[in-house]
Amino acid sequence: MTVLDIDKCVGCQLCMFACSRRFGEGGFAKSAIRVKSIGGVERGFTVVVCRACPDPPCMKVCVTNALSLRKGGGVTLNPSKCIGCGRCVDACPLKAVFWDNEANKPNICIHCGYCANYCP
Amino acid sequence: MTLDKILYIDLSKRRFHVRSRPDLFEKHIGGAGVAIRLLLEECPEKADPFGPENPIIFAVGPLTGLFPMASKTVAMFKSPLTGNLGESHAGGRSATAIRMAGYGAMVVKGASETPVYLAIYGSEVHFRDASGIWGIESSYTVGRIVRELESEAGLRTIMRIGRAGEKMVSYASVIVETYRHFGRLGLGAVFGSKKLKAIMICGKHSVKVENPQEYRILYDKIFQLTVKSQLMKKYHDIGTSSNVIPLNELKALPSINLRQTSLKNAENISGENLAEKHLGRRVSCSHCPVACIHLATLREPYEDEPYFYKTTMVPYDYEPIYSLGSMLGLTETDELLKLIDEVETQGLDAISTGVVLAWATEAYEKGLVTSVETMGLELKWGDGEAYREAVRRIVSQPNEFYSNLAKGVEKAALKHGGMDFALSFGGNEMPGYHTGPAAHLTFLTGARHSHLDSAGYSIDEDNAKTGIRMTPRQIAEALFKEESWRQVLSSLVVCFFARGVYKPETVLECLKTVGFNPDISLEDLSRIGVETLKSKNEFKAREGFSHRDLRIPGRIFETETPLGTLEEEFIGEGIEEFFRLLQ
Structure with a gap:
């Protein structure tokens, strides 16, 4: 996933809704992308999303090997191995590992591009 | 997460509880x-709008968080401006945040002895001390401080008042995410009376749907309809301010306190x-691809240092351009933007403020008030600097005259005269349409006395084009019919700008x-719309x-509309007919 021109972002958050909708849900609980203002709407927005690092720090701190290297960068999550410790969240310097409070597991971007279809 | 949970907050006791109300x-x-x-349940009869007993209610709906443009929150309270129904809608991230925090509605009652702000993280409610931010000059600064104090940027709403709310100006607003407002009818003053400076709400729950597959298909249909519609184009490209030129050409743009209907x-x-000279950025409410919020850049040189500039982002829309621009004869963009910025900084409703200033200018011109009352301030059409100072004095209220202005145009005219040109309807200041009888009948009969209640201006505009002349009854x-249907939209809660996309059949499908209810029918929807409208009038x-x-300002009969000069008898008949339908 790449943000092409952040100055075009209007902050509508349709990408965040799209990400959770992949699971047939409304809201943000399963979203692996976040849009927020950079210190107030007047200054514009930032889109936080996994950049698919070739050598992902989140994977390196996973104590149960629930995260494995994805082809093309980033990681894939094996939820049955995940114990919900949250170390991956702390390890990501972009803060792009989000947390699903309802499942108590991370939301990992799979780089499917579904969200991009809804960017107006 | 279901919709039926209501969060009740008592500011006096600093307690809260949650009740499930599926019945409602x-x-x-x-x-x-x-x-x-x-509101009917919680607000005692004849409550003092500034008393702890006046409840503040926020509600979202079954489409919130699920469909695009279902992005608004409805606030209800007893209005200090009109003394009856206070209702105001705002977008920003408010609706999404309330629903994702797990609630369908919130009720805030009581009053705090010391300044307080609420921080709500899902099921946690914190009563935080706000004495350190009470009295801060600019509402923008308050936003910045709360933004830093609380976490979860992007998933939250920050509602706050400015100094106008603290000083209980009857038409003070609540500012949401900097550029959206619960503007009309004085919610900001009710916040102020409770010593409530701000409410931050955040949540990241999910909303489960009955049929995920169908949901995704329907979502895509609505999304495509939205991004391809003319509506998107109009509101996105130029925004609501695209109305200025057509209304001016039609001679329906209220100017100079409605002495004129067009401006040179x-x-x-x-x-x-x-857009050409100032547009700096467009922003959107959460879950809306339209991005109708237009922000102008205002670049001002510092006088004491060469080549040093201050750049401010100022939101503009048709209504503030009318009320703070054409009504005051202010047609210089820099001056207009500076005035809008002052109104934002203080946290006032732009429409009411402009109409109050327009009345004050005419009263000053006619000698009903003099420089003794204005404390030396010379109010003159088009004088932005004087108007900015007047706005600050409406908030600080250094004498009785400014205190009267802070109570709205009708109360000011009661004290100082000039009732004929005090442009308010049902106690609420006039919106920017002098298009014909239907617009004024909307202002008079609408539950909120707002142009958005039933959009009579749009009937007038159509009639001006086609030459059709309707009877008061028609x-x-x-x-x-329109106001009843809008009750359904504002119960879902869908933005009125999306009314072209959310037709009755689509609403039913959603x-x-x-x-929500598999058996619901179109008849049910229209019945609920009428019932809601009747309940509002029951409260009033x-x-x-x-x-x-109802007082009808004489000025509207003096100034011609595109559909000719209005007749008192015609308007009177229209009012009678409307209230007969409400019986």
Whole structure:
């Protein structure tokens, strides 16, 4: 996933809704992308999303090997191995590992591009 | 997460609890439908709008968080401006945040002895000390501070008042995410009376739907309809300010306190010119691809240092351009933007402020008030600097005259005279349309006395084009139908700008898909709309409102509309017909 021109972002958050909708849900609980203002709407927005690092720090701190290297960068999550410790969240310097409070597991971007279809 | 949970907060006792009220949402959908029931339940008869007993109610609806443009929150309270129904809608991230925090509605009652702000993280409610931010000069600064103090940027809403709310100016607003507002009817003053400076709400729950597959298909249909529609184009490209030129050409743009309906330099303050010279950024409410919020850049040189500039982002829309621009004869864009910025900084409703200043200018011109009352301030059409100072004095209220202005144009005229040109309807200041009888009948009969209640201006505009002339009864029937349907939209809660996308059949489909009620029919929807409208008027009647007491400002009969000069008898008949339909 790449943000092409952040100055075009209007902050509508349709990408965040799209990400959770992949699971047939409304809201943000399963979203692996976040849009927020950079210190107030007047200054514009930032889109936080996994950049698919070739050598992902989140994977390196996973104590149960629930995260494995994805082809093309980033990681894939094996939820049955995940114990919900949250170390991956702390390890990501972009803060792009989000947390699903309802499942108590991370939301990992799979780089499917579904969200991009809804960017107006 | 279901919709039926209501968060009750008591500011006096600093306690809160959650109640599940499925009955309310099943019968009244959500939003306005639920809020008016809660207001009837929670607001004691003849309550003091500034008393701890006046409740503040927020409600969202079954489409919130699920469909695009279902992005608004409905607020209800007893209005300090009109003394009856206070209802105001705002977008930003408010609706999404309330629903994702797990609630369908919130009720805030009581009053704090010391300044307080609320921080709500899902099921946690924190009463935080706000004495350190009470009295801060600019509402922008308050936003910045709360933003830093609380976490979860992007998933939250920050509602806050400015100094106008603290000083209980009857038409003070609540500012949401900097550029959206619960603007009309004085919610900011009710916050102020409770010593409530701000509410931060955040949540990241999910909303489960009955049929995920169908949900995704329907979502895509609505999304495509939205991004390809003309609506998207109009509101996105130039925004609501695209109305300035057509209304000016139609001679329906209220100017100089409605002594005129067009202005020589109106194209200066048109959406086209503002976009070309000032547009800096467009932003959106959460879950809306339209991005109708237009922000202008105002670049001002510092006087004491060469080549040093201050750049401010100022939001503009048609209504503030009308009220703070054409009504005051202010057609210089820099001056207009500076005035809008002052109104934002203080946290006032732009429409009411402009109408109050327009009345004050004419009263000053006519000698009803002198420089003794204005404390040396010379109010002159087009004088932005004087108006900015007047705005600050309406908030600080250094003498009785400014205190009267802070109570609204009708109360000011009661004290100082000039009632004929005090442009308010049902106690609420006039919106920017002098298009013909239907617009004024909307202002008079609408539950909130707002142009958005039943959009009579749009009937007038159509009639001006086609040459059709409607009877008072026909107008009343059309307004009643429109206002009833808008109750459904504001119960879902869908933005009125999306009314072209959310037709009755689509609404029905949405409600069925999300599992709201599989048996709901079009008849049910229209019945709920009418019931909600009647409940609002029931609340108004309970608080002493009668359509027989409605004052019609003489000025509207003096200034011609595109549909000719208005007749008092015609308007009177329209009012009677409308309230007969409400029986």
